[in-house]
Amino acid sequence: MISVEAARTHLLDLVSPLDMEQVPLAQASGRVLAEDVCARRDQPPFSASAMDGYAVKADEVEMHAMFQVIGEAAAGHSFSGKIEAGQAVRIFTGAPVPEGADFVVIQENVSRRNNLITITDDPGTSSNIRPCGGDFTDGQRMTAPRRLRPADIALLAAMNIPEVPVRRRPIVALISTGDELVMPGGTPGPDQIIASNTFGLKAMLEEFGAAARILPIARDNEPALRTAFSLARGADLVVTIGGASVGDHDLVGKVAADLGMQRAFYKVAMRPGKPLMAGRLNQMAMIGLPGNPVSAMACGHVFLQPVLRRLLGFDQEVDRFQSARLAKPLPANGPRAHYMRAAVSAGEITAFSNQDSSLLTVLSDANALMLRAPNDPERAAGDMMSYIAI
Numbered sequence: 114m115i116s117v118e119a120a121r122t123h124l125l126d127l128v129s130p131l132d133m134e135q136v137p138l139a140q141a142s143g144r145v146l147a148e149d150v151c152a153r154r155d156q157p158p159f160s161a162s163a164m165d166g167y168a169v170k171a172d173e174v175e176m177h178a179m180f181q182v183i184g185e186a187a188a189g190h191s192f193s194g195k196i197e198a199g200q201a202v203r204i205f206t207g208a209p210v211p212e213g214a215d216f217v218v219i220q221e222n223v224s225r226r227n228n229l230i231t232i233t234d235d236p237g238t239s240s241n242i243r244p245c246g247g248d249f250t251d252g253q254r255m256t257a258p259r260r261l262r263p264a265d266i267a268l269l270a271a272m273n274i275p276e277v278p279v280r281r282r283p284i285v286a287l288i289s290t291g292d293e294l295v296m297p298g299g300t301p302g303p304d305q306i307i308a309s310n311t312f313g314l315k316a317m318l319e320e321f322g323a324a325a326r327i328l329p330i331a332r333d334n335e336p337a338l339r340t341a342f343s344l345a346r347g348a349d350l351v352v353t354i355g356g357a358s359v360g361d362h363d364l365v366g367k368v369a370a371d372l373g374m375q376r377a378f379y380k381v382a383m384r385p386g387k388p389l390m391a392g393r394l395n396q397m398a399m400i401g402l403p404g405n406p407v408s409a410m411a412c413g414h415v416f417l418q419p420v421l422r423r424l425l426g427f428d429q430e431v432d433r434f435q436s437a438r439l440a441k442p443l444p445a446n447g448p449r450a451h452y453m454r455a456a457v458s459a460g461e462i463t464a465f466s467n468q469d470s471s472l473l474t475v476l477s478d479a480n481a482l483m484l485r486a487p488n489d490p491e492r493a494a495g496d497m498m499s500y501i502a503i
C-alpha cells in the first residue's frame with residue numbers, strides 16, 4: 114500500500130503532454146492553449162472616444178467655453194480633418210479622436226444651438242479618450258498553458274487570432290465492470306443496480322477537459338473484460354471501474370496483466386478508494402478505480418484530475434486545496450488519508466456524519482472533500498482544515 118502522494122507521482126509518470134492542434138477560435142473555449150500567442154494589432158488601434166460628445170482641445174475646456182462644430186466622427190467613420198482652436202467635432206463612442214483633439218466633452222455637459230456648443234456643466238478632468246494600445250499592443254502575449262475561458266476567447270478574437278493552438282483533447286475510455294450493472298434506462302433484474310460511476314466520471318472528465326467515451330459494461334468474466342479493453346484501443350487513458358479488489362470476481366488486475374499491463378502500483382492508503390491500480394497498457398495509461406460510487410468519484414478528483422492536467426500540458430500541479438474552519442470536532446483519523454464528504458459554507462466546513470462510500474446522495478449534497486492526513490489527531494471546532502472543492 115502506498116501513500117496518495119506516491120500514487121500521484123507514479124500516475125504523472127504514466128503520461129506526457131499530448132500533441133497540439135489548431136482549432137477555429139469559435140471552438141476553442143475550454144481547450145488548453147498549447148503555445149504562447151501574440152496580438153496581431155494594437156487595441157484600440159487608434160485613440161478612441163469612450164463617450165458620446167464633442168472632441169475638442171483640452172486646454173480650451175472650461176465652463177461656458179464655446180466651440181464651432183465642424184464635422185462628425187462615428188464608430189467606423191473617422192473625421193478626416195484637423196481640429197483647430199475653438200473647433201469641435203461631434204463624436205460617438207468608439208470613433209477615432211480627430212487630429213488636434215485630446216478631450217471629449219460628454220454631450221450631457223454641453224448645450225448646442227445649430228453648429229455652436231457651449232459647455233454648461235463641469236466637464237471634469239477625465240479626457241474620455243481610450244489611448245491607442247490601452248488594452249493591449251501588437252505582440253502582447255497570452256501565455257501557455259492556459260485553459261481558455263470565455264473572456265480569453267474574446268481577447269483572442271480582439272487580438273485577431275482566428276485559429277488557436279491547443280492541446281489535443283485527451284481521450285478517456287470508461288469501462289464499468291460487474292454482472293450486477295445495467296445502463297440507466299435499462300431494465301434491471303431483481304439483483305441488479307444501475308451503473309452510475311461511468312456517467313459521473315464522464316461528466317467529471319469533461320469538466321477537466323477530456324473527451325470521455327463510455328464503453329459497454331464488461332461482465333465479470335475474462336473474455337468480457339478482454340473485449341472491453343480491446344474496445345478502448347486508441348484512447349490515451351483507459352479507466353476501469355470496479356472489479357479491482359481481491360474478491361473471486363475481481364478480474365481487472367489479472368486480465369490487464371495478461372494483456373501486458375506494466376503495473377505501477379496497486380492499493381493506496383486512502384479512504385475512500387483503497388483498491389486503486391495503475392500502469393501502462395500498450396499505448397495507453399490504465400487506471401483501475403474502485404467500484405463503490407463515492408470511491409470512484411473521490412479518486413477521480415484526487416487522481417484523474419492531475420493526470421489530465423499533465424496530458425493537457427500543465428507541468429506544475431496547482432495547489433488545489435482551500436481551507437475552512439471546522440464547524441464540529443472530529444475524532445482522530447486512522448492510518449489512511451481520508452477524503453471526507455463535507456459541506457463548506459461561509460468559511461466553515463462540516464463533515465457529513467455518514468461517510469459510507471456507497472452513498473451518492475451524501476456526495477451529491479457535499480461541495481467539498483475534506484482532507485484528513487494519515488493519523489491526523491483529534492480536531493477541535495475552529496481548526497483550519499484543507500479541502501478540495503467539488
Ligand code: AMP
Pocket residue numbers: 289290291293294306307308309310311354355356357358360403404405406
Ligand atoms: P467492486 O469493486 O466491483 O467490488 O464494486 C464495489 C461496489 O461498487 C459494488 O457494490 C458494486 O455493485 C458497485 N459498483 C461497481 N461498479 C459500479 C458502477 N459502475 N456504478 C455503480 N456501482 C458500481
Ligand code: MG
Pocket residue numbers: 290291292355356362404
Ligand atoms: Mg464488481
